[in-house]
Amino acid sequence: MKVIDTTLGIDLRDPRSIESYWNDELIEALYFGPKKVSAGMRDAALTSPTFAQSLARLRALAASCPLASHCSSLMDGFARDTGHALAHETLYLVLGCATTTIYTVTVDGTDVSVLCVESLDGSEQTLALYLAHEFTHYVRKDLLNKDIFESCVGERLVTEGIAESYSADVVGGQATATYCIVDEATVSWVEAHYAELEALVRTSLETTELMETLFYMYARIDFPVRTGYVFGYLAVRRYLQEQGLRTKDILGIDWRRVLRAQHEE
Numbered sequence: 001m002k003v004i005d006t007t008l009g010i011d012l013r014d015p016r017s018i019e020s021y022w023n024d025e026l027i028e029a030l031y032f033g034p035k036k037v038s039a040g041m042r043d044a045a046l047t048s049p050t051f052a053q054s055l056a057r058l059r060a061l062a063a064s065c066p067l068a069s070h071c072s073s074l075m076d077g078f079a080r081d082t083g084h085a086l087a088h089e090t091l092y093l094v095l096g097c098a099t100t101t102i103y104t105v106t107v108d109g110t111d112v113s114v115l116c117v118e119s120l121d122g123s124e125q126t127l128a129l130y131l132a133h134e135f136t137h138y139v140r141k142d143l144l145n146k147d148i149f150e151s152c153v154g155e156r157l158v159t160e161g162i163a164e165s166y167s168a169d170v171v172g173g174q175a176t177a178t179y180c181i182v183d184e185a186t187v188s189w190v191e192a193h194y195a196e197l198e199a200l201v202r203t204s205l206e207t208t209e210l211m212e213t214l215f216y217m218y219a220r221i222d223f224p225v226r227t228g229y230v231f232g233y234l235a236v237r238r239y240l241q242e243q244g245l246r247t248k249d250i251l252g253i254d255w256r257r258v259l260r261a262q263h264e265e
Helices: 015-022 025-032 039-046 049-064 067-082 124-144 153-170 176-180 184-192 194-204 211-215 227-243 255-264
Strands: 002-005 090-094 102-107 110-116
Touching (some): 002 067, 015 025, 015 039, 025 090, 025 110, 102 124, 110 124, 153 176, 153 194, 153 211, 153 227, 184 227, 194 227, 227 255
Parallel strands (some): 002 090, 090 110
Antiparallel strands (some): 102 110
């Protein structure tokens, strides 16, 4: 895997240096364009005490741990653990405005991953958690050779559930909310309304009908957003427990096998 750290030339203590970096065409293509980050959001980040604190923690992390080489080492470790090596994937490390974490985007016709380093909050543990999540996406896409995100709701639920579950295997002892990258209230809601949510998705698993409802941050719904991430995680963890398996055993599993019991009820 190729890891490109675009942040190496930034003086994280100087807003002018950060602004100059943000005006680069590559950062526009990797972050500002696809994530629709406005000029107002940029200005707000530069004047935010919270953002300044995250930059201070990022400086400390980068000083103790060269980010690009550490990312490569982590990914190599996941490959050894699972038996699935990565070939031609590329990961860009970028400095964003604290609007997202890690994602996939298409640049010049090629899918690449982007990790916003300010989202790490200076934590090597968070870095390992995010990369473990993304690693499973690479592997699953290679094994299935299809769109694992937008083909249907059932696939997306299991794809995200596997990613979160492997993160939990790699970085143990964290709350479900941490693995699913949601708040505690969302986890509590899904746990309390799991049967209702299952009934909602039951007839839509083979479609994309509920994709926005279950996964999009800005969905217009009357219950918490991103509940699909929590539902998928709980479904995968339950399947693993019932089958006596580990997450790395099911990286390429057909989603129907995981959700079959719920789907057929």
